[in-house]
Amino acid sequence: MTSVAAACAKLGEHGKVAMDCIGAAAVQHGLRVARITQERHRNLLAPLKASLAFCPELLRLDSDRKNPVHITRLHMRPIDISSKTTEMEEMFAPADNSRISLLATAVKAKLETAGATRVVGTGTSSSLRMVKAQLRANDFLREEEETSLLWGLCSICEVEGKNLTSLAIDFLKGPMI
Structure with missing residues (x-):
């Protein structure tokens, strides 16, 4: 697992960080590292109207064909937040996995009209559903040949x-990975 110090060092050296997470606990740890790293760089990025953001990517390792391993790679880099509004309508993470596509569609639609949206949730499972919805919304954007x-x-x-x-x-919308 990537530590905050390692993430800050990679960010300072390369301008971006990628953390590979296998399993729910690792994704949660990655989100905590993203939040702490974002806080540490807030004063540096604020004058540039930027903030440290994350974008997940789902990878599959076929080393074992019967049981492939899925890795969630959390990419972190500074992005422009000038389009982010201070007042955002909040959506809530779904209570079960069957509604992830609905959340992804709602977030994508809200971004087209408002430019940004906030999704809130409680508990371990809701944080994972938010990341899954983000992955699915990005799949929708790729299908539409979006450039963000x-x-x-x-x-x-x-x-x-x-x-x-x-x-x-x-x-909010940002650059391609």
């Missing part, structure tokens, strides 16, 4: 022990 992807800013991240208790992600 959906990037997320961790606006609220509350942790109890090693578990996320609540999370709010502000979504």
